[in-house]
Amino acid sequence: MDRDFDAKLNEFKAYLKDMEYLNASIAGLYWDSRTYIPRGGAAYRGEVLGDLSAELYRKQTSQQMRDFLDYFSAQPDLDDVTRAMVDRLRREYDRTVKIPEDRYRAYVVAVSAAEAAWEDAKRKADYALFAPHLKELIAFNREFIGYWGGGDSGYDLLLDYFEPGVTVAQLDAVFEDLRDAVVALLNRIRQKPRPDDEFLKGVFPAEAQEKFSKYVLEKMGYSFDAGRLDVSVHPFTITLGVGDVRITTSYDEHDLRSALYSCIHEGGHAIYEQNIDPALAGTMLMTGASMGIHESQSRLYENLIGRSRAFWQYFYPEAQKSFPQLAGVPLEAFYRAVNTVQPSLIRIEADELTYSLHIIIRYEMEKAIFGGGADVADLPRMWNAKYREYLGVEPQNDSEGILQDTHWSGGNFGYFPSYALGNLYGAQFLSVMKRDIPDLERRISEGDFAGMNGWLREHVHRHGAVYQPGELIRRVTGEPLTAKYFINYLNGKYADIYGL
Numbered sequence: 223m224d225r226d227f228d229a230k231l232n233e234f235k236a237y238l239k240d241m242e243y244l245n246a247s248i249a250g251l252y253w254d255s256r257t258y259i260p261r262g263g264a265a266y267r268g269e270v271l272g273d274l275s276a277e278l279y280r281k282q283t284s285q286q287m288r289d290f291l292d293y294f295s296a297q298p299d300l301d302d303v304t305r306a307m308v309d310r311l312r313r314e315y316d317r318t319v320k321i322p323e324d325r326y327r328a329y330v331v332a333v334s335a336a337e338a339a340w341e342d343a344k345r346k347a348d349y350a351l352f353a354p355h356l357k358e359l360i361a362f363n364r365e366f367i368g369y370w371g372g373g374d375s376g377y378d379l380l381l382d383y384f385e386p387g388v389t390v391a392q393l394d395a396v397f398e399d400l401r402d403a404v405v406a407l408l409n410r411i412r413q414k415p416r417p418d419d420e421f422l423k424g425v426f427p428a429e430a431q432e433k434f435s436k437y438v439l440e441k442m443g444y445s446f447d448a449g450r451l452d453v454s455v456h457p458f459t460i461t462l463g464v465g466d467v468r469i470t471t472s473y474d475e476h477d478l479r480s481a482l483y484s485c486i487h488e489g490g491h492a493i494y495e496q497n498i499d500p501a502l503a504g505t506m507l508m509t510g511a512s513m514g515i516h517e518s519q520s521r522l523y524e525n526l527i528g529r530s531r532a533f534w535q536y537f538y539p540e541a542q543k544s545f546p547q548l549a550g551v552p553l554e555a556f557y558r559a560v561n562t563v564q565p566s567l568i569r570i571e572a573d574e575l576t577y578s579l580h581i582i583i584r585y586e587m588e589k590a591i592f593g594g595g596a597d598v599a600d601l602p603r604m605w606n607a608k609y610r611e612y613l614g615v616e617p618q619n620d621s622e623g624i625l626q627d628t629h630w631s632g633g634n635f636g637y638f639p640s641y642a643l644g645n646l647y648g649a650q651f652l653s654v655m656k657r658d659i660p661d662l663e664r665r666i667s668e669g670d671f672a673g674m675n676g677w678l679r680e681h682v683h684r685h686g687a688v689y690q691p692g693e694l695i696r697r698v699t700g701e702p703l704t705a706k707y708f709i710n711y712l713n714g715k716y717a718d719i720y721g722l
């Protein structure tokens with residue numbers, strides 16, 4: 223490479239570093255506004271965040287950015303990291319600048335009106351209040367698909383935003399397998415008595431829950447030297463910069479599972495971010511590979527590991543000390559209780575088995591909207607029919623049906639599939655990890671997470687966003703995305719728990 227190239231690369235990295243610092247500032251202020259900000263400061267903070275985000279947007283779409291991208295895209299021999307950096311920024315740049323500025327501004331206004339209308343509609347269980355806004359957001363997204371050059375495959379472009387490279391054709395194949403397997407398993411479980419989980423619903427003081435959650439997080443590999451645990455209405459993970467990845471939770475004193483599993487879930491996201499190679503700072507790649515890969519890490523820790531027998535063999539004695547009402551409950555009863563299957567209406571309350579069905583329903587709906595031209599007025603009927611068919615439950619009103627999630631009111635179409643993809647990726651990673659570490663279960667039952675974390679750091683975490691999800695899964699597992707490992711895992715686990 224010539225001197226001109228090196229100078230240009232340094233210039234580009236300095237530009238990106240500015241963007242990262244801006245990002246870090248936004249993250250810090252955002253974290254504070256979700257945890258400790260006094261009520262009186264919220265409005266002004268909103269203005270500050272809006273202004274900083276606009277500044278970041280300007281940097282992302284500037285003429286200078288375009289010049290950098292044009293220059294580096296034309297270079298033949300970029301190393302992997304620089305290539306990934308240029309590709310990622312190019313995707314974001316193209317996606318944004320292809321939308322005429324006035325149309326994008328109109329969209330932002332429409333989204334904010336839709337969010338307000340959705341809140342109102344959900345509270346009143348009145349879909350008609352939200353329907354015109356939903357229709358408008360769908361029309362905007364169709365229009366954007368046109369700018370991006372998509373026609374019939376428009377939904378692919380929406381998926382691609384959250385999960386680069388994933389297509390409807392690919393998802394159809396894996397989700398159909400998954401849906402049929404889960405429905406079949408669910409029908410067999412329904413014939414069996416429901417395990418007792420009443421002992422998880424006593425009174426569990428928030429302080430005791432916090433202490434126990436911190437103990438579990440630290441043991442499983444979350445570093446409190448590079449993070450902290452706080453309280454917010456909705457749990458989340460946020461990276462403020464190198465060495466600072468924070469998580470939040472919310473304690474329900476009447477259900478032990480709620481905060482505990484939200485901590486393990488967010489802990490999975492956070493361990494991922496904590497383990498990204500710090501050398502990627504200044505490349506905009508110091509983040510997860512995609513939404514779906516991020517969910518694969520949180521769900522791996524939360525479900526595949528955090529709801530396993532081995533995990534509780536280690537942690538249960540400490541749980542019994544922390545929560546005296548568990549003293550007389552055998553480990554096996556506890557294990558069954560945290561794995562109870564109960565088809566329900568609400569996605570965020572769903573158990574590990576039925577969760578994917580909630581996602582597949584949303585995926586099929588979005589496909590019908592963007593691929594099949596479904597009428598907005600028909601959507602609630604479609605929603606309810608799918609819940610009846612797959613889960614055997616039916617919403618009594620739209621608040622517990624189509625209005626339950628915020629995603630569509632924010633214009634986020636194509637987001638939902640990442641949650642279910644996380645399940646599939648996670649099981650696929652785990653199958654290889656178990657081959658590489660044959661005594662993985664024994665190690666976990668002894669509280670030894672070093673093997674697991676080391677494996678994930680080496681194969682997944684350290685790479686950040688250098689590889690796209692499809693490439694990453696192929697590199698690590700030698701196979702493309704498949705549902706078979708997750709299906710095998712579910713069949714084995716629930717046959718054992720329910721004696722099928």
Ligand SMILES: [Zn+2]
Nearest residue numbers: 487491517520
């Ligand atoms: Zn998550």
